[in-house]
Amino acid sequence: MSDYVLDLSGIRKTYRGGVEALKGIDLQVPRGCIYGLLGPNGAGKSTMIKILTTLIRKSGGDGTMLGKPIGDRRTLQKVGLLPEHAQFPDYLTGRQVIEFTAGLQDVAASEVQKRTDTLLELVDMTEAEGRKMKGYSKGMKQRIGIAQALVNDPEIVFLDEPTDGVDPAGRRDFRLLMKRLREEGRTIFINTHILSELEPIVDRVAIVSHGELLGEGVLDDLRSRKPDYHVEYEGALSPTTQASMESGGLIVSSGLITMSTSKAEDVQPVIDQLRSEGLVVSRVERKTQSLEELFMGFVDQSNVAVPPPIPGAPIQPSFLPPS
């Protein structure tokens, strides 16, 4: 059995009309992690979740979920889902919505009430459980949505934009809940474009844009790929040294030198130079990218337009200077 709860290879989706929503996605999601699928609107994130939960069919590629081929109905019994823009029956109460999902997932009758009580408490909706969904705020609906996604004790939970419309307190609760679910050994697959929500809790991320996977991996590793060193100093740097540093690719501003490197030894000559000029080095810090910077870096790269080849022009190897 695969170690991955999700093991996808070359997943493609082309909608009617020729729109390519996914262009061959390879993805492996390990068990028991919080996995973030990031991407701008229209990147293909929801399409991916829809394929995994059988709302749409893939056009190509293969994959397994919990060791079974995608689309296996019995596997879906071990899956929880909060769809994007979830619409719950407005004539049901919060409790009834959770019980409704429990019924659909064939949860044993003896378990339903206990689990529903626990989940209502978990999402802090016990007091409002008897009110109809139509009377709930967006945030309350999302809380019930998360609770119903967990009622079948799922091994993997898909949450599509889970904090959409949730207030700051709700978002904090959401993060705590995700951590708790991870501790219980569940895999949480979160699809969002609100990066700040994900950053404190996510283990691995995949960045998708225009249907392509731009980057994937452990968040810390990805952020470390393009680190900066910040050297803060007190005093005035001589114009000659400043010019020399700038010509070497360093960014010099008042009291701060920024170097794009991951190696500490590269920073030493700069510190030596500052000391030799009698300046005080007050702070040296290795800065990693925020999730947002990482995300924007990937997305910007993918958005760089590649000029189309001129018809009839000879193909030129990229390392040769243009003729």
Place this chain on the structure above:
Amino acid sequence: MKPYLTILLDSFRMLKARAIFWVTLGISLFVALIYLSIGFDEKGMSFFFGLSHFESDNFRAGTSASETLYVAIFTKLIAEYWLSWIAVLLGLISCAAIFPDALKEGAAGMILTKKLSRIQVFLAKFVGSLLFVTIQVVIFVAIVFVAMRWRLGSWNPSVFWCVPLILLVFTYLYSFMMLIAVKTKSVMTALILTLVLWFVSSIVGVIEGQLYEGIQMTEMMDESRRVVDQQAQAAQVQVIPNGEEVPMEEDRDPEVVEEFPATESERSTSSSTLKLWHKRMVAVYAVFPKTGRTMEVADRLLVINGKKGIAKGSFSVIMMRLAFEGDEGDDEYLEVSEKSADRHSTGYAIGTSLIFALVMLVLAAWIFCRKEI
């Protein structure tokens, strides 16, 4: 099994949450109450629990005519108009949104991503929709059942045949509505096209029935004419339709000959044309759901005066027959009307309609299962 029951329970909750469910139930109860208010006594009939009285020798308590009339009011007025038109229409309106709602992006994720396969969800939703009509009709017919016991003095369980018949009528139309609904995801489109289908199928049925009655009338007149002609031939005179006797062929007025197809070949041509068009209409009608004909099956199944199936024809026909009791045989219209009511067998009317419904359901299920959300 539990997931099925969950969807059924949800369908019931959804219908219960809609105002139209209660409005329909309220109107049903009102109509049933009106029926309950009709009674018979030694002098005649009473309406509105005795508020209004109508003296009649025929329609008194204990007479077979009053029993026929009371049952005919139910089958020919209430079942034929209220149950098979208005209640079905309200049922269609109530259930029109079930499939489009289930296919909405945010809602589909709640149901279609679970253990049940799409075909199972489809069937569960379909059965759930039938719940609406079943509940409404059962309540209504139960009141009628009690009313008959009260007013006629005996239980008549045959009225419960109306429940499956109404369900059949609803199924024919709802299956088509489901097909349009899953294809377009539009409540309005599904509802409007279903009403168009219903209207067209009813019109086709009426035209086919009129042509059939036309043929029957022509044949009867033809037969009468043949007898009269034979008698006239023996007497060396010719009879024109107003009963006048004129000399034989050589002296006939050309205008009279033109206006009345007096010769056998002329009459035969007219009858053949009718038969040809009737044949064509039968072929067209075969593919349509036969809502009216299905409800008429109730006439054959309902027991009146201890006998099955005597309430043929329309309400007015039954009233005429009751009025002409003891003088039957004079009225050709009654005979034609009864023949017309029997022109299609129960098996044909329900069988061809069920084939229609089945084709619609299979197509709708196929689209539902393939639908990308």
